[in-house]
Amino acid sequence: MTYERQSHKSETDSQASPKMQRNKSVAYINSQDNWTHIDTDYSDIGLSGYDPNVYRPGFERLMEDARARKFDVVVIYMLSRLTRQGAAEAMQIQQELAKCGVAIVSTQEPFINTSDDNPFGVAFFALIAGLAHQESKNKSKFIRDAFKELKARGSHSSGPVPYGFDAEPVQVDKITVRKLKPGTVSDADIGPESTPADNVRYIIAQAEEGAKENAIATDLTERGARTPLGSLDEKAAEARRKASRARRKGGSSDEADNEWSSTVVRRILRDPRLAGFAIGPVDPKTKHREILRDEEGQPVRPHEGFIGPKRWYDLQAVLDGRKRTRRVDRAGTLTFLGSWGALRCGLCDAGMTVSNADETYVCNLRRSVGDVPKHVLRIKMKDTNNVVAALLWAKVAALDPGDDDDVALLAAAAERFAVQGADPEAAAELAEQEAQLAHVQKSMKELYADRDDGLYEGPTGRAAFKDTIQKYRAHETRCAARVDELRAAASTATRLPLEAWTGNGDDDPLAKGGLWSRWDVPEQRAFLSLFADHVIVGPATTKRGTAFERIRERVEVVWATPDEGESDNNSVTA
Structure with a gap:
């Protein structure tokens, strides 16, 4: 009979292929006089011969x-297929087989033949077993070093390919790395x-529109979309289930074959690889994958993502509740103030x-949150639109260059207008740099919080903290400097067209047929965003x-302030 083993689950024509091993062994048996092949499968696929804790059912x-x-x-192809645990383990196997009257023969090592008519066979057997063990030790170190090198280059070097992606080998500086790219779209x-x-793109789009993870999961389940587990073949799915159970040590899995969970959706949305970034370690508190950074603190981006870095950073801000999301209501209606974060409830914000x-416009808090009781707050849409528009235009018309508060408002509006009207390429870069700056500052705050919670105690922990925070600080400094540079360039190139907006004072922009009524809703929103942060x-x-007076009593406009005075641009320090 024959025995085959391969450490990786791939049936190829390589030297390690079980099929090739089997063919060689069977051919050797057929070449011997009076030998009969017993066609029983004793192979072990995807199992190590080096690790003594691995159970090999075929063996x-x-x-x-x-x-x-x-x-x-x-009959074996090589002794290393039988074991790599050293001479002692090999001799124990040989002696037990010998007690049963069974010899060991290697097709590629003819001096390994432990039958009674070969007195040197056992000695050679022990010698080769010792060499195979040392080879495995060297191979393990080589693999660890290789993974370290591949990780530094951002390669997807181990583990399953992320849901929705394909992996392809590419050459980078004469090293083969696995590059991820979006899978097939139908x-x-x-x-x-x-x-x-398709499902990943849909999840991203829904999240960007403001849908919550549990709502997305419910929607996908009702549509019958295949989960990450349900998209695998049976063997791969069972391996993933076993790994999941081992991690959880009991309890239910969040990767059921046909039912999506908010945990799975959140894991997909939080993955930096969506934007092509390489992943680093898992944050011990948030359990999110961190972006891998080079020695200068720059993000490593070797993969092809589903979305660009700017969209991914914005998506994280949406998930964190730091960015306005949906621009239309649930029925798809586009309104001046509703469903984009500009209008806020004065009871719960x-x-x-x-x-x-x-x-x-409505805020419906169905249950108490902290000190805020459940409530329903409503205000008439048409009247509120009219009141806010009137307050906005009254403020713009009355701006006084001699008033300090008005000068600050003009500076903020000019800066925002410059960004809106900047060269598309420069505007895109500014938006990405601002998003990167906000993200790295958030990461720094989380790192400091982790240190305060004792997660970086001891010499090794302190060294890891120091290395990470230095990379974050370097990246923060570069982003902040570039943001200031781009903002200054945009402000220099543009100015507020106040005369075009207000005319000579005789034209009422709010009159029928006036400027305000000629603008569509996106233009009205953009104008409001120049001068106001939000409306309470x-x-x-x-x-x-x-009705106008009653609405006016309930509405407060929070006017814009220059970004220089906001904490978001200040360096995060301990």
């Missing part, structure tokens, strides 16, 4: 059948026939959405006065 069946004296000779609707790449049924709506306190 155990072989030893059991040897004890039952079902065969006389074990024309199918999201459901049983959609590909993993949440963004207000649109109720098309009664044409109101308080609860109704009176029923007296006109």
Whole structure:
């Protein structure tokens, strides 16, 4: 009979292929006089011969059948296929087989033949076993060093390929690395026939529109879209289940075959590889993968992502609640103030959405959160639009260059207008640099918090903290400097067209047929964003006065301030 083993689960024509080993062994058996091949599968695929803790079912069946004296000779391709644990382990196997009247023969090492008519066979067997063990030790060190080198270059060097991606080998500085790229995209609707790449794109789009992870998971489940586990073949899926159970040490898996969970959706959205970044270690508190950075603190970006870095950084801000999300309401209606974060509830500071049924802006907090009780806050949509527009234009018309507060507002508006009207390429770079700056500052705050919680104690922990924070600081400094440079260039190249907006004072922009009515909703939003950070709506306190007056009592506009005065651009320090 024959025995084959391969450490990796791939049936190829390589030298290590079980099929090739089997063919060589069977050919050797057929070449011997009076030998008959017993066609029983004793192979072990994807199992190490070096690790003593690995259970090899094929090898155990072989030893059991040897004890039952079902065969006389074990034919192997090379001794390293039988074991790599050293001479002592090899001799123990040989002696146990010998007690059962079973010899060992190697097709590629003819001096390994432990039959009774070969007195030197056992001695050679022990010698080769010792060499195989040393080779495995050297190979293990080589693999560790190779993985370290590949990781430094951002290669996807181990583990399963992320959901929605394909991996291809590419040459980088004469080293082969595995580059990730989005998988196949189909024309199918999201459901049983959609590909993993289709599903990833859909998840990103839904999150960018403001949908929560649990809502996305429910939607995908109802559509029948295949989960990461359900997209694998049966063997790979079972291996993933076993690994998942081992990590959890019991409990349910979040990767059921046909049911999505918010955990899986969140893991996909938080993965830096969506933007082509290489991944570093897992943050011990957030459990999110960190971006791998080079010695200068720059993100390593070797892969082809689903989205660009700017969109990924913005997506993280959306998930963290730091960025306005949906620009339309659930019915797809685009309104001046609703569903984009500009209008905020004065009771809980949440963004207000649109109720098309009664044409109101609404905040509906269904349960108490902290000190904030559950509530429903409504305000008439049309009247609120008119009040905010009137306050906005009144402020713009009354701007006084001699008033310090107005000068600050003009500076903020000019800066924002410069960014809106900047060269598209420069504007895109500025947006990405600002997003990178916000992300690295958030990461620095989390790192300091981890240190304060005792996660970097001891010499090794302190060294790891120091190395990471130095990279973050270097990247923060570069981003901040580039942001200032781009903002200065944009501000120099543009100025606020106040005269075009306000005319000579005789034209009312809010009159029928005036400038405000000629602008569409995106233009109105853009104009509001120049001069205001957001609008706060308080609860109704009176029923007296006109509708306009009652709304006016409830509305407060928070005017813009220059970015130089905001904490977001300040360096994060301990």
